[in-house]
Amino acid sequence: MTDHPDLGSRPADDPRSRAEALRRLIERYDHEYYVLDAPTVPDAEYDRVFVELQALEREHPGLASPDSPTARVGGVVAGGFESVRHSRPMLSLSNAFDDDAVRGFDRRIRELLAEAGVDASGLRYSAELKYDGLAVSLRFERGRLARAATRGDGAVGEDVTANIRTIRAIPLHLHGSVPEVLEVRGEVLMWRADFEALNARQREAGEREFVNPRNAAAGSLRQLDPALTARRPLRFFAYGVGEVAGSEASRLPGTHSGLLDWLAAAGLPVGPERAQARDADDLLAFYRRIGERRAALPYDIDGVVYKVDRRDWHELLGYVARAPRFALAHKFPAEEAVTDLLDIEVQVGRTGKLTPVARLAPVFVGGVTVTNATLHNEDEIVRKDLMIGDRVVVRRAGDVIPEVVRALPREAPEGHYRRFEMPRDCPVCGSTTAREEGEADRRCVAGLFCPAQRRQALLHFAQRRAMDVDGLGEKLVGQLVDGGLVRTPADLYRLDAATLAGLERMGEKSAANLVEAIDRSRETSFARFLFALGIRHVGEEVARLLAEAYPDVDALIAEDWDALTARKAAVQKENARRRARGEPADPVPLEGVGPEIVDSVRRFFAEPHNQQVVRALLDAGVRWEPAAAPAAGASGGAGPAQAGALQGKTIVLTGTLPSLTREQAETMIRRHGGSVTGSVSRKTDFVVAGEAAGSKLEKARALGVAVIDEAALRAMVGEPG
Numbered sequence: 278m279t280d281h282p283d284l285g286s287r288p289a290d291d292p293r294s295r296a297e298a299l300r301r302l303i304e305r306y307d308h309e310y311y312v313l314d315a316p317t318v319p320d321a322e323y324d325r326v327f328v329e330l331q332a333l334e335r336e337h338p339g340l341a342s343p344d345s346p347t348a349r350v351g352g353v354v355a356g357g358f359e360s361v362r363h364s365r366p367m368l369s370l371s372n373a374f375d376d377d378a379v380r381g382f383d384r385r386i387r388e389l390l391a392e393a394g395v396d397a398s399g400l401r402y403s404a405e406l407k408y409d410g411l412a413v414s415l416r417f418e419r420g421r422l423a424r425a426a427t428r429g430d431g432a433v434g435e436d437v438t439a440n441i442r443t444i445r446a447i448p449l450h451l452h453g454s455v456p457e458v459l460e461v462r463g464e465v466l467m468w469r470a471d472f473e474a475l476n477a478r479q480r481e482a483g484e485r486e487f488v489n490p491r492n493a494a495a496g497s498l499r500q501l502d503p504a505l506t507a508r509r510p511l512r513f514f515a516y517g518v519g520e521v522a523g524s525e526a527s528r529l530p531g532t533h534s535g536l537l538d539w540l541a542a543a544g545l546p547v548g549p550e551r552a553q554a555r556d557a558d559d560l561l562a563f564y565r566r567i568g569e570r571r572a573a574l575p576y577d578i579d580g581v582v583y584k585v586d587r588r589d590w591h592e593l594l595g596y597v598a599r600a601p602r603f604a605l606a607h608k609f610p611a612e613e614a615v616t617d618l619l620d621i622e623v624q625v626g627r628t629g630k631l632t633p634v635a636r637l638a639p640v641f642v643g644g645v646t647v648t649n650a651t652l653h654n655e656d657e658i659v660r661k662d663l664m665i666g667d668r669v670v671v672r673r674a675g676d677v678i679p680e681v682v683r684a685l686p687r688e689a690p691e692g693h694y695r696r697f698e699m700p701r702d703c704p705v706c707g708s709t710t711a712r713e714e715g716e717a718d719r720r721c722v723a724g725l726f727c728p729a730q731r732r733q734a735l736l737h738f739a740q741r742r743a744m745d746v747d748g749l750g751e752k753l754v755g756q757l758v759d760g761g762l763v764r765t766p767a768d769l770y771r772l773d774a775a776t777l778a779g780l781e782r783m784g785e786k787s788a789a790n791l792v793e794a795i796d797r798s799r800e801t802s803f804a805r806f807l808f809a810l811g812i813r814h815v816g817e818e819v820a821r822l823l824a825e826a827y828p829d830v831d832a833l834i835a836e837d838w839d840a841l842t843a844r845k846a847a848v849q850k851e852n853a854r855r856r857a858r859g860e861p862a863d864p865v866p867l868e869g870v871g872p873e874i875v876d877s878v879r880r881f882f883a884e885p886h887n888q889q890v891v892r893a894l895l896d897a898g899v900r901w902e903p904a905a906a907p908a909a910g911a912s913g914g915a916g917p918a919q920a921g922a923l924q925g926k927t928i929v930l931t932g933t934l935p936s937l938t939r940e941q942a943e944t945m946i947r948r949h950g951g952s953v954t955g956s957v958s959r960k961t962d963f964v965v966a967g968e969a970a971g972s973k974l975e976k977a978r979a980l981g982v983a984v985i986d987e988a989a990l991r992a993m994v995g996e997p998g
């Protein structure tokens with residue numbers, strides 16, 4: 278499944294044509310990467326093809342050729358740049374992808390040194406980072422920056438002197454006494470944060486975004502207009518030297534690590550993460566230490582580099598086709614890989630949110646095998662222009678959950694691809710889904726009915742401020758749902774003590790208590806009931822407003838919401854006119870219940886599954902006292918205003934009342950037209966105080982506000998306890 282469509286899966290291919298196909302593919306990737314600075318495949322995919330070609334050439338030595346990519350340094354000289362012949366070639370590095378290859382490298386170095394008749398017992402390595410940028414050679418003459426070139430094909434590069442001069446990290450003059458000719462080799466790169474900011478600017482300007490910081494750095498440096506380069510935040514790390522000539526040449530340090538210190542002293546930026554190593558174990562320890570910190574570095578690295586520290590041994594060890602023998606690049610697991618997008622499935626979360634999830638052909642990325650990745654929401658799929666059947670780039674960096682970054686250009690016949698459509702119905706329960714204006718997510722509206730939302734719905738339903746089922750916590754809800762005992766809140770009222778006692782860690786006593794608590798919860802208020810249904814955007818306050826405006830559930834189901842909205846708008850308009858004339862305003866129907874909430878309520882009650890559950894709850898005996906004064910209903914046009922014993926009174930509750938909970942007292946006060954506030958002021962009509970009343974009581978006394986007890990309150994509203 279990891280084959281490129283260009284190549285197909287053709288095991289029957291003879292090695293020669295396979296090698297040809299691989300070379301053509303590598304040429305194409307090289308062009309995209311080195312010339313266009315816009316690769317279409319991740320590096321890991323490139324490396325995979327490259328390694329396959331290398332293996333093929335090793336197996337069939339007849340196939341090897343000096344112009345195979347495996348024998349060359351990648352890269353070119355693009356038109357528009359002067360070309361520069363490097364006085365010493367700029368090579369690539371041999372790669373290692375696992376511990377064994379690192380041990381093999383160490384072994385080979387020792388063997389080669391022994392063959393050369395050298396005592397390798399004092400062998401040291403210098404370990405440093407493998408910066409993911411592009412290589413440049415900076416030629417300083419008498420300490421002055423004279424010319425800068427890209428690596429190009431290793432022998433000939435591009436003259437980017439004017440561009441390099443705009444990079445502030447690169448000194449135009451070196452400090453101290455330096456050789457007459459000194460070529461500094463190093464990497465131009467871009468910090469990740471700078472890259473993000475650059476891409477954001479590009480996006481705003483409607484210009485091409487870069488795939489990653491490396492390609493942004495390369496694209497920025499290789500601008501024909503240096504003024505453009507100057508605007509790009511580029512950095513530089515030196516990691517070696519090329520030609521060194523002149524009287525001071527022999528005074529350069531004899532070790533690579535010494536050389537790096539010397540370059541730093543001369544004023545060049547040198548990476549801070551370095552170490553010395555004696556053997557493969559030390560090297561691997563460095564690799565792991567850096568691997569852990571990789572995500573925390575401000576710039577991208579794609580591995581670490583090990584180099585034999587003694588510089589006189591470098592020449593002794595020599596070179597293979599395209600890389601020195603004294604160095605090794607030990608690569609990190611790729612953070613990006615290519616795989617097939619097999620399908621897009623939709624998951625429903627605990628809150629009803631529908632999330633499209635990519636099903637992927639298994640792919641090893643970021644050190645683990647990934648088979649699916651979140652696609653966040655439907656807009657994201659459109660934005661990335663993903664189709665089922667696409668070959669996609671999957672990214673997994675650090676511990677971040679895997680994501681699909683983009684699709685590769687489509688090369689299969691059209692019929693191979695299929696557009697994804699977000700389902701209109703919930704894939705779990707078949708109920709309606711809705712996407713609110715300005716929101717990216719689509720949700721299943723059957724909160725009460727949808728199995729995906731069961732736990733959440735039940736916990737919400739049972740909480741103290743809703744139906745107040747004492748003792749029905751998270752664990753128990755989990756058991757009831759998993760055991761299939763409860764599907765909707767209505768099922769709670771069918772539970773008996775015998776069934777409950779069969780549950781894990783549930784004694785007979787607690788089972789009986791729970792049944793009693795459930796039974797007690799039947800007596801509630803309309804507001805609590807509405808809140809308990811878990812309608813999106815309907816919190817306690819909105820539930821209370823609805824409960825005041827509508828006599829019962831049927832009225833809510835029957836409401837003509839469009840008419841209500843129109844009426845509301847009309848009253849508001851009329852009120853504005855009246856206010857301007859100093860006349861009293863009319864009550865606005867369902868004031869405080871905005872259009873977003875109205876939509877949500879409408880959708881909830883329009884969904885037949887929700888209606889079913891509500892009916893089942895009422896049939897199970899859930900009930901409440903009708904409002905003291907019959908609610909006019911929002912449809913009546915008069916709004917929620919109602920006359921009551923406490924009409925217009927502002928009341929503060931404090932302390933513990935003998936029989937009413939705080940919520941019950943609040944409900945009672947509201948039922949009779951009063952309003953409850955949190956703090957005592959001169960506007961407070963009276964304070965209802967219970968046991969252990971504190972500062973509010975003192976304040977009431979200080980302000981001369983009347984203080985009464987629960988019995989007095991009950992007497993006022995005619996509801997004796």
Ligand SMILES: NC(=O)c1ccc[n+]([C@@H]2O[C@H](COP(=O)([O-])OP(=O)(O)OC[C@H]3O[C@@H](n4cnc5c(N)ncnc54)[C@H](O)[C@@H]3O)[C@@H](O)[C@H]2O)c1
Pocket residue numbers: 306307309310311316317318319320321323324350351368369370405406407408409410411412413428463464516582606
């Ligand atoms: N995605 C694509 O289409 C595509 C195409 C071509 C190449 N590539 C990538 O480029 C790689 C091949 O490029 P390459 O030949 O430059 O090999 P390389 O980038 O793997 O290694 C050599 C380079 O490492 C750099 N480097 C960074 N830190 C260094 C240090 N401390 N010491 C020495 N050198 C250091 C130098 O620029 C050097 O030229 C491939 O492995 C692939 O990842 C990708």
Ligand SMILES: [Zn+2]
Pocket residue numbers: 625703704705706707708721722723727728729
């Ligand atoms: Zn659903």
